[in-house]
Amino acid sequence: MPIVLPKEKSAPKTFNPRLLILFGRPKAGKSTLMAGLENNLVIDLEGGYEALEALVVQARSVRDLGEISAAIKAQIHTDEQGKVVYPYRFITIDNATRLEEMCMPLAISMYQATPMGKGFKGNDLRILPQGAGYIK
Numbered sequence: 001m002p003i004v005l006p007k008e009k010s011a012p013k014t015f016n017p018r019l020l021i022l023f024g025r026p027k028a029g030k031s032t033l034m035a036g037l038e039n040n041l042v043i044d045l046e047g048g049y050e051a052l053e054a055l056v057v058q059a060r061s062v063r064d065l066g067e068i069s070a071a072i073k074a075q076i077h078t079d080e081q082g083k084v085v086y087p088y089r090f091i092t093i094d095n096a097t098r099l100e101e102m103c104m105p106l107a108i109s110m111y112q113a114t115p116m117g118k119g120f121k122g123n124d125l126r127i128l129p130q131g132a133g134y135i136k
Helices: 030-035 062-075 096-112
Strands: 040-044 055-058 090-094
Touching: 030 040, 030 090, 040 062, 062 096
Parallel strands: 040 055, 040 090
Antiparallel strands: none
């Protein structure tokens, strides 16, 4: 039987993923793609959206991220039919490398507050052996 090429988009068979990680080379269009999503809040950690039209908020610290999270949560409400209404359909954090760098000091202090980490003097938890926070 020959292959039949589609002439129309297929209907979705599942819901959208709750988490999606995009990765690729610099300037491949990842940020442009996210900026184009309808009702997508972009949490920009590096100022990479200055040339793009987007719903964007800048964050430069873990404290900023906490304040943004609280502001988003404050806008969540229930409508007249009892349905929960969220302020954004999607939320993008751009980029993961900068997020890891921002969170490292907090992660270290949290680790040092545990019995296993009380003597840790390093500045990067990724050096720890497997089972104690090791990330390849």
